[in-house]
Amino acid sequence: MKPMADFDTLLYLQTIANHIQDAVYVINKQGDELFFNNKIERFEPSQRQHMLDELRSVFLTGKPSFDKYTKYITVDRREVHMLSTIIPIEKHGEIVAVCSINKNITEMTNLLNKIYKLQEQLHNYCQSSANLQNGTTYTFDCLIGRSPLMSAVINKAKKAACSPAPILLTGETGTGKEIFAQSIHNYGPANSQPFVALNCAAIPETLLESMIFGTTKGAFTGAENKPGLLEQAGRGTLFLDEINSMSLVLQAKMLRILEEKKFRRLGSNQEEPMNCRIISSSNVDCHNLLAENKMREDFFYRVAVVNLHIPPLRERQQDILLLARYFISKFNKAYGKQITRLSTDLEETLQNYSWPGNVRELCHVLENAVNFFDDNEATLTAAYLPDYFHKQSLIPMHTVEAATAQNQTLPQTLEGIERQLIIRALAASKGNITKAALALGIHRQNLQVRLKKLGITKNVQFVVK
Known part of the structure; x- marks a missing residue:
């Protein structure tokens, strides 16, 4: 790599130093300022002179100091707390400069x-x-x-x-x-x-x-x-x-x-x-x-x-309605409602949804629905669910028709769809379980359980149709 010109080096260092939170200050033996960043501007003249004296003393002792605590009061009576690290910079065994790095820990x-x-x-x-x-x-x-x-x-x-x-x-x-x-x-x-x-x-x-x-x-x-x-x-x-x-x-x-x-x-x-x-x-x-x-x-x-x-909630589907009725009873008391039952379409919608937010999402969805519930009714319906529930994509009809033609039950149909999705994810990830689980939006452990349950071997040569 071609070395940078001194000017370019200084420019790059200055730009970087101006974007860090600590104040950086470097002097030589004569006390000349060799380098500093814009954070040094927060030091008042008296404090800056005190810092300069400390840097000069290091030329005599040659000893660095780390995280030295300093407290001073500004002219507008603000209390400032600092941690300072002072390091000698040597060249051919001689101290040619001293650097001070100051962290404002007041905030x-x-x-x-x-x-x-x-x-x-x-x-x-x-x-x-x-x-x-x-x-x-x-x-x-x-x-x-x-x-x-x-x-x-x-x-x-x-x-x-x-x-x-x-x-x-x-x-x-x-x-x-x-x-x-x-x-x-x-x-x-x-x-x-x-x-x-x-x-x-x-x-x-x-x-x-x-x-x-x-x-x-x-x-x-x-x-x-x-x-x-x-x-x-x-x-x-x-x-x-x-x-x-x-x-x-x-x-x-x-x-x-x-x-x-x-x-x-x-x-x-x-x-x-x-x-x-x-x-x-x-x-x-x-x-x-x-x-x-x-x-x-x-x-x-x-x-x-x-x-x-x-x-996750989607893996314990039979608990969904149990939880739903519990939350409805809870929100009835909280909001003074009289919901006595859940409609069939609401129950089906709740059971068929994947619940990425799990029980917390179910609680939020039902609280939202109860808030908009008409006090003149007694049955909570799917119409009270948030808008995004009505935009969920349905299972393709050709999948449903094929399952119907084979007289499959709902669990058999869902298992077939699950098998297809898992095989496609494994094919896309070339058998990598971690990547396939990520693509499916489930945990690696969950995917391994599903593979065993469905009898799918991850090493098989998958073909995406």
Whole structure:
């Protein structure tokens, strides 16, 4: 590669430096400014002179400094908190320049304090609104479903509740993973202890670690002695929702905690015992994350000592109407309606829909329908469903006609269509199960179950007709 001219190099570096959030400042032995970006403009003259003095001292000591905390007050009385790293730059063993990288952590500190306040408010709200005294609302009695798949996973969950082993709940969005987590907690021996939940995807990565582990005063600007969620959970349960959003770095730290049952608050050298049980959840197939190097294999095996898969609503079709009647009864009370029955066309529509949003979508759809329900009627019909329900593409008529000609039952017809779709997806992906599952919009585990059930071998030479 042809080396760039000095001017071009400086231009590129300046453009890049102007788009990072940290202030960069470089001087030579004479104190001349060699390089700086536009973030340096937020420093007032007095603070800039102080920074210059610190850089000059490094020419004498030759020692770098990392994450040095500085606080100063601006002329308009604003408090600014900085973390500075100062690095000597050597050439032929001689220090020729010193670079300072300055991170303004004022906003981060303010945001962290706001999150702590919201967390406290949420905790107080949960204590006042929950049905139970441990911060939960749900038990296994709240889980509605009589299908074999749902009954099987509930039985497994009850057995797992009696063990202290970490549990990983997997399932699509809206399948009820947190309801299962709370139910497991309330069924277990530590049900009188706190249940603490955290959505890993909703918290910025820079703050997630401090929320889980807690902080020690002086760990960073504005940090106070605050217990993290591991401490708040006590001997109860810490539920980490959407753990698939956790970075590889934090996964490594959580792995150590799970193995050693000890942790440290940020900024502390003292180890604390971890007494709570960890239940986590993922709405993404963790095997795909492992294949894409987005999840550590050792972390997965530690956090998923017990792995429970919550089936999507489309795989437990006989539970759809059961759930629908439950939600209608609930919304009758909430909105003062008198819906006494569901029409045949509504029942058929609900059962034939694929429910990509699962139970959460069913709940939303029915609440929407109840809101528009005519108080003079008693039967809820498909006409009250959202518009997109009336635009669903139907099964091609030639498929229906062929099934009718062969006197096939509805289950036989649906199984035939399912077989065709799976074979086509496998053909398009050249037998790759992961890619085929992605194209079908289902989890890899679900596709493997279907392949076994339908007797389809993924290695067969598929031909798309």
